[in-house]
Amino acid sequence: MTFIPCMLASRSFLLHVCQQQLCQHSAQLIKEADISRYYTTLLTNMAACSRLISRLTVVTGGGSGIGRAVCQRFATEGASVVVADRNEESANQTLELLSRDHKGQEHMALGVDVSSKDSVEKLVTNIQRRYFQPPSVCVNAAGITKDEFLLKMEEDDFDKVIEINLKGTFLVTQAVSKALVSAGAAKGSIITVGSIVGKVGNIGQVNYSSSKSGVEGLTRTAAKELSKFGIRCNCVLPGFIATPMTDKVPDKVIDKLTAIIPMGRMGEPAEVADACAFLASDDSRYITGISIEVAGGLFIG
Ligand SMILES: *[C@@H]1O[C@H](CO)[C@@H](O)[C@H](O)[C@H]1NC(C)=O
Ligand SMILES: *[C@@H]1O[C@H](CO)[C@@H](O)[C@H](O)[C@H]1NC(C)=O
Secondary structure: OOOOOOOOOOHHHHHHHHHHHHHHHOOOOOOHHHHHHHHHHHHHHHHHOOOOOOOEEEEEOOOOHHHHHHHHHHHHOOOEEEEEEOOHHHHHHHHHHOOOOOOOOOOEEEEOOOOOHHHHHHHHHHHHHHHOOOOOEEEEOOOOOOOEOHHHOOHHHHHHHHHHHHHHHHHHHHHHHHHHHHHOOOOEEEEEEOOHHHHHOOOOEHHHHHHHHHHHHHHHHHHHHHHHHOEEEEEEEEOOEOOHHHHOOOHHHHHHHHHHOOOOOOEOHHHHHHHHHHHHOHHHOOOOOOEEEEOOOOOOO
16 A cells, blocks of 8 residues: 555544445445555545646536546545436435535536436536536536347337437537537536447447447547647546446356456446546646546456
């Protein structure tokens, strides 16, 4: 474990904090490995501190999983966060979890259906009404899965996934970029969430993998078109991350998958959020149109 020089708190104190926090989020048995990982996250957050101060951020799918972790991480770094989710109750719950350590941080929660142009435009309008500016950072974390073999997949199930994962990312990216361009904003960072499955495919996920490959293509094109407006667009490709989405995966499958991950474990939503924070911040100011795999080495190459 690397220690950061500015850390004054003892490891045992931090472990205690971690344990408490983990208990709040999960009634499950807590493993030493979980605590250790959470502890690393806590240290990382404390060390990284404040790269996003005064950055207004909207996170779709912010009510759970990776989206929620992104909201928490960004709030820790000083951003004002708009938690947007189709499930308004879960967005409200994320809002409750957000830190307000920095002056001037003002978070809010809003309901949105990313597959509806109306709803997305309403979201951006509401944000501008409240903050008098468009969000300069946007994380498209809204997404769903609906698995079935190609030979059995219903047309509706294909369409639904594409509508939310791909068209939703398009609508949100377009609405936020339009608002940034018309406001004459100096810079923006749009982050999309693809999937390692978009690259390598996965049995039973013809709809999901198509939508996620599409997100990568969309991101590269958006990067080319929006660079002249100071807007960067990048994609994160999560591997096998423990979220409500993967809760539905049977234990047997989890064991099999974990066995082929070089790092030997599933990822945490916070580890994807770390990559998003980098892409949102000026630390990545010369980076656009790329995809970062956050997958523990799964499907390297
Ligand atoms: C979310 O919070 C807002 C503001 O407090 C409230 O008006 C709304 O009813 C809440 N929504 C749900 C579904 O709990
Ligand atoms: C993908 O298709 C399957 C099978 O038709 C379906 O059950 C699933 O809901 C679809 N995925 C999504 C995200 O809609």
